[in-house]
Amino acid sequence: MLKVGHVQLDTNLLLAPIAGHCDLPFRLTARACGGVGLAFTDLLCPHGILKQNTQTQWLMATNEDDRPLGMQLYGQDADLMCEAGRWAVERGATTLDINMGCPVDKVTKTFAGSMMLCTPDNTLAVARALVRAVDVPVTAKLRLGYGEGELTAPSLARALVDEGVQCITIHGRTAYQRFKGVCDLDGIRKVVEAVHETGANEIPCIGNGDIKTPFDAKRMIDVTGCDGVMIARAALGAPWIFRDTRQLLETGEIVDELTLRERCGVIKAHYRWMLEMRDTRRAVNRMKQIVHGYAKHLGPCKSLKQGVKEVIFEAPERLLDVVDEFVERVGSAADDVPVSWREREYQLAASAGAGAVA
Ligand SMILES: Cc1cc2nc3c(=O)[nH]c(=O)nc-3n(C[C@H](O)[C@H](O)[C@H](O)COP(=O)(O)O)c2cc1C
Structure with a gap:
């Protein structure tokens, strides 16, 4: 190595x-x-x-x-x-x-x-x-x-x-x-x-x-x-x-990509570290930006983005509930892979106007 x-x-x-x-x-x-x-x-x-x-x-x-x-x-x-x-x-x-x-x-x-x-x-x-x-x-x-x-x-x-x-x-x-x-x-x-x-x-x-x-x-x-x-x-x-x-x-393959539930767990862990290490106002404001990056890998997630946007720094823990509520709303599909890397590759190729990926 x-x-x-x-x-x-x-x-x-x-x-x-x-x-x-x-x-x-x-x-x-x-x-x-x-x-x-x-x-x-x-x-x-x-x-x-x-x-x-x-x-x-x-x-x-x-x-x-x-x-x-x-x-x-x-x-x-x-x-x-x-x-x-x-x-x-x-x-x-x-x-x-x-x-x-x-x-x-x-x-x-x-x-x-x-x-x-x-x-x-x-x-x-x-x-x-x-x-x-x-x-x-x-x-x-x-x-x-x-x-x-x-x-x-x-x-x-x-x-x-x-x-x-x-x-x-x-x-x-x-x-x-x-x-x-x-x-x-x-x-x-x-x-x-x-x-x-x-x-x-x-x-x-x-x-x-x-x-x-x-x-x-x-x-x-x-x-x-x-x-x-x-x-x-x-x-x-x-x-x-x-x-x-x-x-x-x-x-040679990726067999167990993270499910939606697991990806949301990553978001929560990231936010918890931010809360622990930064002042609350900054942690909340940063997470409002960061969640847009994660959203590209979550499939349809309008309610999550909207919910996070509404969190106020006086109640920072609410952001964790918003993520949990989103997972709950998705139901059993939370245990599926929302956007696989292959799908992501197609999305990127399509948005670049590059057509199909070989
Ligand atoms: C917002 C932003 C900040 C960056 N900051 C640094 C930096 O501090 N030091 C550095 O060497 N490269 C920096 N880079 C360059 C990246 O490390 C990397 O070389 C570049 O983005 C290409 O890799 P990527 O296509 O995987 O993004 C930055 C890139 C971006 C987009």
């Missing part, structure tokens, strides 16, 4: 950093469903870490059930990254990831994130310094290149491995594309080959981008030869995607 430096992972399936979403309650929810080999925090600002900024502290919040955990830092100042990295390790990071893919102006204007693809000398100096500064594996998450059609990631990935980086994740888009267009599997394959060619055979290369179902994850591995996959957006409404992908990769 996959190893990142000295850290042995249970699966080769990684929960991505997803700013604004991948907090402790969500990571615990995905882990409880099963299949997550390594989960990441959202990207963390080194200044925020060192100043113990309240928001950064929340983003770094973790506990013993939240392992192994990759904390992701962004920045191009080697000293600052090292100092923040040491703090992150003290606060529970199993691995440290350097963000080299974020295309957002707030990050790139400081020459961090995807701008690091344009400044390889400094990028390698940051990686070298961080590798020496901490005793946990250092990893990097890249895009294929910065500008339109650029493919600089293979050579940068190879050089990062030479500096001691222990795992490369490659998102199959350029920074120019942001999230537009489709993920380029051929580009990912080139990065995978470059990492594998380093001779450091044990350094894994993880593919990322547009994995919307477990079948996409299998396709990504088959086509690119990547050692594992990282999933972001598709996990938001279906944190059980790791569980089901593991089953597909291990057995």
Whole structure:
């Protein structure tokens, strides 16, 4: 199974950093469903870490059930990254990831994130310094290149491995594309080959981008030869995607997809963690947004969405009753699988106007 430096992972399936979403309650929810080999925090600002900024502290919040955990830092100042990295390790990071893919102006204007693809000398100096500064594996998450059609990631990935980086994740888009267009599997394959060619055979290369179902994850591995996959957006409404992908990769099929009742149980567990860890008003407001992601995997559920919308933060427990009442209303169909991954694939293909799925 996959190893990142000295850290042995249970699966080769990684929960991505997803700013604004991948907090402790969500990571615990995905882990409880099963299949997550390594989960990441959202990207963390080194200044925020060192100043113990309240928001950064929340983003770094973790506990013993939240392992192994990759904390992701962004920045191009080697000293600052090292100092923040040491703090992150003290606060529970199993691995440290350097963000080299974020295309957002707030990050790139400081020459961090995807701008690091344009400044390889400094990028390698940051990686070298961080590798020496901490005793946990250092990893990097890249895009294929910065500008339109650029493919600089293979050579940068190879050089990062030479500096001691222990795992490369490659998102199959350029920074120019942001999230537009489709993920380029051929580009990912080139990065995978470059990492594998380093001779450091044990350094894994993880593919990322547009994995919307477990079948996409299998396709990504088959086509690119990547050692594992990282999933972001598709996990938001279906944190059980790791569980089901593991089953597909291990057995060739997914035999026991979660029933509607079980999916509602996941929603309730997620919300309970939110209530436990966040202030009530924030937990209720967040859940009102989050439930829309889950709804895509529940079949018809208007009453659930409406019921959740009406919950007020003075009576937060009501949200749990709303979920139970929905399950009750559905009756015996609650023990069926509402939207299977095959059905989800058809839905996605139809909404993309792509016609039938082979
Ligand atoms: C809302 C949002 C926030 C993201 N935040 C981060 C982040 O903090 N760090 C990072 O490396 N990538 C971030 N990403 C990129 C994802 O990790 C991932 O590379 C990208 O979404 C492609 O994977 P997907 O198709 O599975 O979503 C973010 C993506 C989205 C949509």
